[in-house]
Structures are given as C-alpha cells and as structure tokens.
Amino acid sequence: MPKLNFNSANDNFISKATESWSGLIGDPSSFPLERRIFHSISIGLIVLIILYVPYNLYTGLYVAAISALLVGLFFSYQYYFSRFKNKPHNNIVFGLAGILVFSINYFANSGIHGSTDLIWPVYLLLVLAISPYRQHVIWVTVYLLCFLALHTVEYYYPSLIQHPFTAGRGQFIDRVTSFPMPVIGIYIIIRFIRHSYDKERKAAER
Incomplete structure (x- = not known):
C-alpha cells in the first residue's frame, strides 16, 4: 500500500498559498515595502x-x-489602482478619509463609550506605515488634535452623541466585532517590518 506523503502535500500547499499571496500584494522587486504593506492590510x-x-446591519x-462599507470601498479602490494599475495610493486622501469616517462614526456610535477609539490608533499606524517619513509628524499631530477635538466636543455637548446600542449586550457586540480590525492591522504591519528588518540583517551578515 503506497504511503501518503503528508509533508510533501503540506509543503506544496504552503508554497501555493505563498505564491498566491505574493501575487495579491505584489513582488518585492516591483513594489516598495510601503505599498506591499498597504496591499496586505x-x-x-x-x-x-x-x-x-x-x-x-x-x-x-x-x-x-455604513462607515465600514465606505472604508471598504475606499480600500478596494485604492488597492486596485495601486496593485494592478501601478498608481500609488494617495497618502493625504487616505489619512483625511480616516479622520472623516471615524469622526462621523464617533458621534453616531456612543462616542467615548463606543469602539471608535479602538480603531483610531491603528489607522494612524497604517497611515504612518504607508506614508513617507516627512509626513509622520504632521499626521501624528493632526490625528492627536482631531482626537482631542472630538472628545472635547462630546464633553461640552454630550447630546450630540448617539447611542445605538444598550449597555451590556450591545457594548459586548460592538467591542467583539470591532476588535479584530486593529489586531489584524497591527499584525500585518509588524510582520512586514520584522520581515524587512530580518532580510536586511541577513544580507548585512553575509
């Protein structure tokens, strides 16, 4: 009876998955690190x-x-043109779109008691990962000011905040459904940075 070579099958699966993923995010020889991070995220x-x-819904x-749908459409549009039309994503539009969408979501989704504050820092991390160094201080400053402004407005005008869910079960659902987004975003960014660092370190040691 012939023996099944599970190791070979597993290696083939990993190889095909890696090749498919590389095709989706772009080859390192054709796309810089910032764009491949953007494609992955x-x-x-x-x-x-x-x-x-x-x-x-x-x-x-x-x-x-609706906020998630708008973000998804925006990501899809930017990804398609960056990956397949070789037109780099627009850092400024990308950063401002996040501020706009999350600001609206903040007021419509329980403000400081909602999940928007979980996503803000990770989106900023994404903006920093895909933008040139000269823009980093500007983006950090802009996001901090917007974050402070939103919370200040809520403090003085709490009636502007909408509460679409109840405490307890509603908050639980909101947190559980929102948490995977920042976690996956952080994982992808850190993975690419570590991979790039390890690759450069190995090249320097040769």
Whole structure:
C-alpha cells in the first residue's frame, strides 16, 4: 500500500498559498515595502468588512455598517489602482478619509463609550506605515488634535452623541466585532517590518 506523503502535500500547499499571496500584494522587486504593506492590510480589512457590514446591519448598528462599507470601498479602490494599475495610493486622501469616517462614526456610535477609539490608533499606524517619513509628524499631530477635538466636543455637548446600542449586550457586540480590525492591522504591519528588518540583517551578515 503506497504511503501518503503528508509533508510533501503540506509543503506544496504552503508554497501555493505563498505564491498566491505574493501575487495579491505584489513582488518585492516591483513594489516598495510601503505599498506591499498597504496591499496586505487592504486585503485583510476588505475580508473583515465583508463580514462586518452585514453583521452590523443585523444588530442594528447602521452607521457603523455604513462607515465600514465606505472604508471598504475606499480600500478596494485604492488597492486596485495601486496593485494592478501601478498608481500609488494617495497618502493625504487616505489619512483625511480616516479622520472623516471615524469622526462621523464617533458621534453616531456612543462616542467615548463606543469602539471608535479602538480603531483610531491603528489607522494612524497604517497611515504612518504607508506614508513617507516627512509626513509622520504632521499626521501624528493632526490625528492627536482631531482626537482631542472630538472628545472635547462630546464633553461640552454630550447630546450630540448617539447611542445605538444598550449597555451590556450591545457594548459586548460592538467591542467583539470591532476588535479584530486593529489586531489584524497591527499584525500585518509588524510582520512586514520584522520581515524587512530580518532580510536586511541577513544580507548585512553575509
């Protein structure tokens, strides 16, 4: 009876998966690190948003669903032109779009008691990862000022904040459905940075 070579099958699967993933994010010889990070995060977030939007519609978080849909469409548009049309993503539009969408979501999704504050820092990390160094201080300053402004407005005008879900179960659903986005975003960014660092270190040791 012939023996099944599971190791060979597993190696073939990993090889094909790696090749497919490389095809989606672009070859390192054709795309710089910043664009490959952008492609990876775009794919991950698009997949999450496909699941996130209908679930939020089902639970009644309509503004959160619309915000996620807009972010997903924006990521899809930028990813397509960057990966397949070789037109780099627009850092300024990308950064400002995040501020706009998350600001609206902040007021519509329970403000400081909602999940928007979980996503802000990770989106900023993404903006920093895909933008040139000369823009970093500007983006950090802009996001800090916007963050402070939103919370200040809520403090003085709490009536502007909408509360689409109840305490307890509603907050639980909001947190659980929002948490995977920043976690996956952080993972992809750190993975690429570590991989790039290890590759350069090995090249220097030769």
